[in-house]
Amino acid sequence: MTIVAVVSALLLAAAAVITTYRVVAGPSTLDRVVGIDSLMATAASGLAVWAAYSADTTVVPAIVALALVGFLGSAAVSRFRVRDDT
Template sequence: MTAVAVISGVLLALAAIITSYRVLAGPSTLDRVVGVDALTAIAAAGLAVWAAYSNDTTAVPAIVAVSLIGFLGSAAVARFRVRDDI
């Protein structure tokens, strides 16, 4: 189980680094929003890996909260972006 958690953590860290580059160098606002949404998903996945590794279920509300914040943030930006295009 330790090897799986370490490999998962390393892959999530690599994904976060690549996604951070997209957020910083994104040519448009929507690219940056998608990058931030991906970062929140990576953070939720990291919390899930930690919860599975430590057998601690107290991280589950944090996973739900991070996922909800990511969804609401993306939905709000998409709504205002559509309003600006009209």
């Protein structure tokens, strides 16, 4: 189980680095919003890996809260988004 957790954590860290680059260098606002939503999903996945590794279920409300905030934030930004001048 330890090897699976370490490999999962490394892959999630790589995904977070790549997504952070997309957020910083994104050519449009929508790219940045999708990147931030992806970072929220990566953080929730990291907490889920930690919960499975440590057998600690106290982080499950945090996983649900991250998923909810990520979804609502993306929906709100996409609803009130203004066109980019590119």
